[in-house]
Amino acid sequence: MRFVIITIIMTACIFKGYAQSNDDDRQVVGVAEFSCKENSPYTGLVTEKVVEMLTNSKRFRVVDRTSRKKITQELELQKSEAFIDSDNLVEQDVAVAAEKMITGEIVKIPVYRMKNGDGTIRGYKASVAFQMKIVDVATGLSTEATSFEGKASDECLSPESAVTMAMMSLQDRMAEYFRINFPITAKLMKIVKEKNGVAEIILIKAGKKHGIKVGDKFNVEVLEILDGEILPTTLGIVTVTALKGEAYSECKVSKKEGKAIYENFNANKQIKCSLIIK
Structure with missing residues (x-):
């Protein structure tokens, strides 16, 4: 018995720990x-x-x-x-x-x-x-x-x-x-602000706990799988303007690049944001 x-008890602990570990990516x-x-x-x-x-x-x-x-x-x-x-x-x-x-x-x-x-x-x-x-x-x-x-x-x-x-x-x-x-990459979570189909402010999943600072820049790419290989295409560069909580950042998008980012995000394309090493 x-x-x-x-x-x-051990099984309960394992599931509890598994759930907690997923909170921190x-x-x-x-x-x-x-x-x-x-x-x-x-x-x-x-x-x-x-x-x-x-x-x-x-x-x-x-x-x-x-x-x-x-x-x-x-x-x-x-x-x-x-x-x-x-x-x-x-x-x-x-x-x-x-x-x-x-x-x-x-x-x-x-x-x-x-x-x-x-x-x-x-x-x-x-x-x-x-x-x-x-x-x-x-x-x-x-x-x-x-x-x-x-x-x-x-x-x-x-x-x-x-x-x-x-x-x-x-x-x-x-x-x-x-x-x-250990280059930082982040997901594009949502378009915070847009105008006439052009993204102006986006929210990415990288923030204070990842060492991100206001002024940091990210290269935004859309990823395609061609013949089993990943093909990245650059959409533009965005700049961190505000840290949101511990895990998120708001980034400003230029008008020139905002349309492509908006269209690919709304088309549910896979988008990757990579911190630019200065």
């Missing part, structure tokens, strides 16, 4: 623990900073695979009868399938002790260099490995803070790397 109860990106040829106790800090940078961009649902083993052990423990009446069960669907995986290899991560004249340690400095690539989970194909080397940190009170500072020097470059390698 208890086995039946456990099965019912951001791309799911996993981060695997970076490997390192050196036996350094600070390698985990590098992976943690990559996870933090991805999360702070608000563009992705980030899955930290570095702690996956511990999560699995906890979930297995909670399936036992000892937890059947607990109010603190973790939802059993926490394992979200990543579409892309970020992997990396740390080339060097030296940490230097800074000493006083009497030999006592007054602080630490560090630097870090690593290679990173993105793997498409479905195909197994990966990008070329890209090298990153941070500036040497200032003197810090601990080795951990010195490594963290070295990683922070790479923040802008890594943000640009993610922006280029």
